[in-house]
Amino acid sequence: MxxxxxxxxxxxxxxxxxxxxxxxxxxxxxxxxxxxxxxxxxxxxxxxxxxxxxxxxxxxxxxxxxxxxxxxxxxxxSVPDWHHTILADAARNSAFDTALRRSVVPGSRVLDIGAGSGLLALMAARAGAAEVVSCELNPALAAAATRIVERNGHSDRIRIVAKHSRDLEIGTDLAGPADIIVSEIVANNLLGENILGTMEDVVGRLAHSTTRVIPSHGAMPIALACYGDLASQQLGSVQGFDLSLMNGFAARIGLSPGNRTLELRSAPEDLFSFDFSSGGPFTGDRAAVTLTSTGGAVNGIVQWIRLTMDAEGTTYENRPAPGASSCWSVMFQPLPCVRATQPGDRIVVQGRRDRTSVWMWAEAPAGETPVSSGT
Ligand SMILES: C[S@@+](CC[C@H](N)C(=O)[O-])C[C@H]1O[C@@H](n2cnc3c(N)ncnc32)[C@H](O)[C@@H]1O
CATH class of the missing domain: 1.25.40 (Serine Threonine Protein Phosphatase 5, Tetratricopeptide repeat)
Known part of the structure; x- marks a missing residue:
C-alpha cells in the first residue's frame, strides 16, 4: 500500500x-x-x-x-496527557468501582479493554475476580500498568497483555470467555475511541451468553443552550485585520460541563443511544429529536455523554450544570445565527453518525441556511 x-x-x-x-x-x-x-x-x-x-x-x-x-x-x-485527568475524576472512578463490586463474584474471569494505568483491572481484582486479563495497545502504558499491578500486589490475578483487543484470543490470552467485560474507551462524543467496533468484536468473540458488560449502555444527550462567552471567543478584528473567517474552524467547542456561562435552554433528549452489552451490530446512522425551548436566546446545541454501568442503574453523566466537573468535555456547537426563543418553541435537531464521528444540525427557520458540524 x-x-x-x-x-x-x-x-x-x-x-x-x-x-x-x-x-x-x-x-x-x-x-x-x-x-x-x-x-x-x-x-x-x-x-x-x-x-x-x-x-x-x-x-x-x-x-x-x-x-x-x-x-x-x-x-x-507516547502517552496522552489526559490519562492524568481521567484518573483524577473521582465520580468516574467510583462509578466503575461500584459496578465492578456489584458484578464480580468469586471465580469471575474479567476482561478489561484498554488497561491505561491498570486502574479498572485493579478494581476488578480487589472486588474478588479470580482472573483479570487487561489489554492495552500502547506498549509504554502496558509496561507501566504491569509495574503498577506488581506494586499493588495483584500480579497473581491480573495479566496485562500489550495487544489491541482485536488480537486477543481465547486459549492464548484468556483461558475461556469472559464473565465480565469492562472498558473505558469513551470519547467526548461517546464514539471517537471506536467503542462500537470494539464491542461488536469482543462481545461477539470473547463473551458467553450471560457475560456482563460495563458500561452496559451509552447515550449522547443533547440540549439547546446559550453559551455566554461565545461572542468573546469569536475572532473579529486582530491588530486591525479582519480575521473573522477563522471562526469557520470553530465548528464545535469543548467546554467544561461546569462552565458558568453555559446555560441549558431545553430539557435534554438522547440523540443516539447504544446497548453495548448486545455486541451490536450497531445500526441506525440517522436520528432526529425535537427540543422544546424554556425561552431566551439560543446560540448552540450542547452534547454530552451518559454511561449506564450496570443493570442496577449505576450511571455516570457529565450533564452541564454550574460547578459540575468531569474528565470529559461537553461539546458546544454554535448555531449559524442566535435564535430568540419563547418557552415552548420547538427546534428539530437532525443527527448522523458513522463509527467514530457524529454530526448534528438544527433545522433552520425559514430564511436561514442550515450548517452542520461534527464531533
Ligand atoms: C480512556 S483510557 C482508560 C484507561 C483505564 N482503563 C481507566 O479507565 O483509567 C483508554 C485506554 O484504552 C486503550 N485502548 C483503546 N482501545 C483499545 C483496544 N481496542 N484495545 C486495547 N487498548 C485500547 C488506549 O490506548 C487507552 O490507554
Missing amino acids: RPRTTIEKHSAMLLQRLAAPETASHLAANPASMVRLANALIDAGETARAVELAAQARRLAPEDPEIERIALLVLER
Missing part, C-alpha cells in the same frame, strides 16, 4: 532505514543516535517502535544524562 500522508511517508522512510542491516549495527554502537531516532519515530506516529528503541538506548547507556532525558521525553510523548 502506498503511504497516504506526509507523516506516513516519513514513517515508512524511517522504518525502511531502521530495517537496513547497517543501521542496526550503527545504532547498537550509537545509543545517542538511537534515542534521537526514537524521538523521530514518535513524530512519525510509530509509538511502539519509538518506545522500544528508547528503552534499548537507555539499556546501552544507563549513565548518560542526555540519553536518559530524551528517552524520558519519548516515553512522555
